[in-house]
Amino acid sequence: MCATTFSIFFYGDRIGVENAEWRKANAAALNKSYTLPPFIRFREEYLVVDKYRLASCQIEKVMTTIKEAIFCFLTDSEKFLRHNRTISREHWSNRFCTEDRHLGKSLDTIIDKLGKDMTLFTVVRDPIERLISGFVDKCLRERYLFLSSCYGCPRNLRCFVDRLHFSLQNVARNKPGDYYVDRHFAPQTWYCDFKNHLGSYTIIKYESDNDGVVKIASQFNKLFEQSGISNFERGIIEEELLKGSTLHSTHGSKEVSLVRELILSDQEMLMKISEIYYHDFIIFGFPLPILQNT
Numbered sequence: 001m002c003a004t005t006f007s008i009f010f011y012g013d014r015i016g017v018e019n020a021e022w023r024k025a026n027a028a029a030l031n032k033s034y035t036l037p038p039f040i041r042f043r044e045e046y047l048v049v050d051k052y053r054l055a056s057c058q059i060e061k062v063m064t065t066i067k068e069a070i071f072c073f074l075t076d077s078e079k080f081l082r083h084n085r086t087i088s089r090e091h092w093s094n095r096f097c098t099e100d101r102h103l104g105k106s107l108d109t110i111i112d113k114l115g116k117d118m119t120l121f122t123v124v125r126d127p128i129e130r131l132i133s134g135f136v137d138k139c140l141r142e143r144y145l146f147l148s149s150c151y152g153c154p155r156n157l158r159c160f161v162d163r164l165h166f167s168l169q170n171v172a173r174n175k176p177g178d179y180y181v182d183r184h185f186a187p188q189t190w191y192c193d194f195k196n197h198l199g200s201y202t203i204i205k206y207e208s209d210n211d212g213v214v215k216i217a218s219q220f221n222k223l224f225e226q227s228g229i230s231n232f233e234r235g236i237i238e239e240e241l242l243k244g245s246t247l248h249s250t251h252g253s254k255e256v257s258l259v260r261e262l263i264l265s266d267q268e269m270l271m272k273i274s275e276i277y278y279h280d281f282i283i284f285g286f287p288l289p290i291l292q293n294t
Contacts, residue, residue, distance in 0.1 A: 030274055030291065034165070036187060037172055038279035039195035043183050046104040047071035052227045053114045055104070057122040057192035060184045061134045062206055065090065067123070070220075070237055072097035077233050087240035107193045111200075119227045121202040123216075124188050124284045127277035128263060129208070134184050135160060136255040149181055157262055161272050168276060188280045203284070210244070217241040267292055 045058045049071055056071070058064045069090035073080045075097060085096045104110045111118065125133075139150040139160060151163035164185055167177040171186070192201070204219050206212070217238045224234050263269055270289050274281070281288045 038189040042190035125206040
């Protein structure tokens with residue numbers, strides 16, 4: 001059987017991500033009958049600034065808060081600053097822009113409006129780090145706000161991962177799941193209409209360490225320069241990105257370190273997570289975790 005090759009535009013490079021021989025050692029440990037399929041049309045939400053012919057797809061738990069703030073700023077930077085707003089201090093509970101000002105739901109409609117040579121990008125994240133961030137945010141920090149959230153498994157990581165896998169299997173089979181939780185943890189290949197438009201995206205990889213923050217700020221700056229965004233606006237955005245976190249961020253917390261340790265020390269749970277996000281690892285070029293046959 002021939003390997004399937006996916007060609008993706010990552011920022012600065014064209015990288016062929018191949019489901020090939022070097023993947024087989026880890027992939028062999030997975031039960032493929034439990035691996036979730038890629039490219040489910042699950043959730044599609046786009047930030048848009050018409051005047052710059054710029055759009056970005058939102059993937060939950062991957063810079064969604066700060067990207068929304070950036071697009072709000074770019075929609076009317078003068079008004080944003082006049083009201084003493086700060087990009088890195090925006091939060092879903094106090095956002096300056098109302099939801100209908102710069103959001104779109106159909107990529108085909110956006111492309112028809114802005115043209116095929118518009119700037120379209122998104123940000124992807126290592127699947128395990130994204131899961132960790134989501135669990136800390138939704139299942140530890142917000143558990144008192146949503147007592148029935150996290151599939152009834154607040155603070156219980158093993159229970160949560162098992163029920164996440166079950167719920168997302170239902171989604172893949174067109175059965176109802178828990179949409180609020182599912183949308184924060186679904187595979188990244190289920191967003192952005194990647195099924196039809198994967199090759200149209202510039203894809204930036206999220207990194208949370210200091211070097212990664214600098215790299216992301218530089219990549220955003222270059223992308224926005226290509227879109228004709230002014231030096232003044234780009235300077236403010238870069239300064240805010242270099243701060244490295246928002247009010248919504250979980251980076252560097254003790255909870256994140258603890259959850260990461262629990263996952264990496266539990267082969268059964270790591271196997272289940274790999275079954276959920278297998279195609280995220282493959283398609284976006286993140287290294288699969290080391291798995292052992294059990």
